[in-house]
Amino acid sequence: MRRILNTAHVYMILGVVSGLYYRELTKAEDFTGDSQLGVVHTHLLALGMLFFLVVLVLEKQFGLTGSRLFPWFYWIYNAGLALTVGMMTVHGTLTVLGRESGAAIAGIAGLGHILLTAGLVLLFVSLGKLLPAGSPPAA
Structure with missing residues (x-):
């Protein structure tokens, strides 16, 4: 349980820092347009902190950690989120700096989304195995 709480805490810190980075970089570059940098903060707080809470x-x-699939979920989901927000940060930074980003950045971000999806599937399979079969609906 402590690892899950620590993971949520790390994502909270990264979310706050990414918001600060976005604000300071756009201010330093006098950037007023849209970039992916503006939503990194939200992704880290929602898909990181809130999700792990x-x-x-x-x-x-x-007792989710008792599932043999939990470690797979944990590491695959975190790798997917790291790749996704990492590429969003790179792409957004390049946009603010007035540079083009290549197809590789989009491809790696796509891989991050695939890993996020695989992690979510593992989470739901783990939950499904932990719930008793034929349990009555809650009243």
């Missing part, structure tokens, strides 16, 4: 509740309720 929900996973923490699921762990408390169902």
Whole structure:
């Protein structure tokens, strides 16, 4: 459980720092347009911090870390999120600096999204195995 809480905490810190980076870089470059840099902050807070706080509740309720698939979910999801927000940061920074980004950045970001999806599938399979079969619906 502590690892899940620490993961949420790290994403909270990264989310706040990325918001500061976005504000300071755009101010230093007198940039007023749109870039992916503006949503890195939100992605880290929502898909990182908030998501892992929900996973923490699921762990408390169902013992999620007892599933043999949990480590796979944890590492694949985190790798996907790191790739996704990393490429968003690179692409957004290049946009603010007035430079073009190549197709490789989009490809790596796509790989990050694929890993995020695979991680989510593993999470749902893990949850499905932990729930008792034929459990009555909550009233």
